[in-house]
Amino acid sequence: MNRFDWNKLSPDEFERLQEYISYAPKKVKDVVAILQQDPSWLAHRYDEQLDYQGFRQFLELLFDNSDIPEDLCRHLFLSFIKKPALTLSIDASSPIN
Secondary structure, three states, X not given: OOOOOOOOOXXXXXXXXXXXXXXXXXXXXXXHHHHHOOOOOOOOOOOOOOOHHHHHHXXXXXXXXXXXXXXXXXXXXHHHOOOOOOOOOOOOOOOOO
């Protein structure tokens, strides 16, 4: 299995995520505002990609919990990754039949 194989959460993972969300003391916009003022934040801006460490930091602050299971956090992170586009190199000298 490569790192782009996961794209959906299982029903169990979704239920676990819903549980965290139901107890979350903050809204996403509140977390973004906090992180924008935090010098330890990984200097992410709206137009930059967020790496796994930044994503985990965001979730921990959002849910006010640093005990989010690694497997759930990683799978959730991977569910946001776009699969790379398939590119084929075509040799211009070879005939097309």
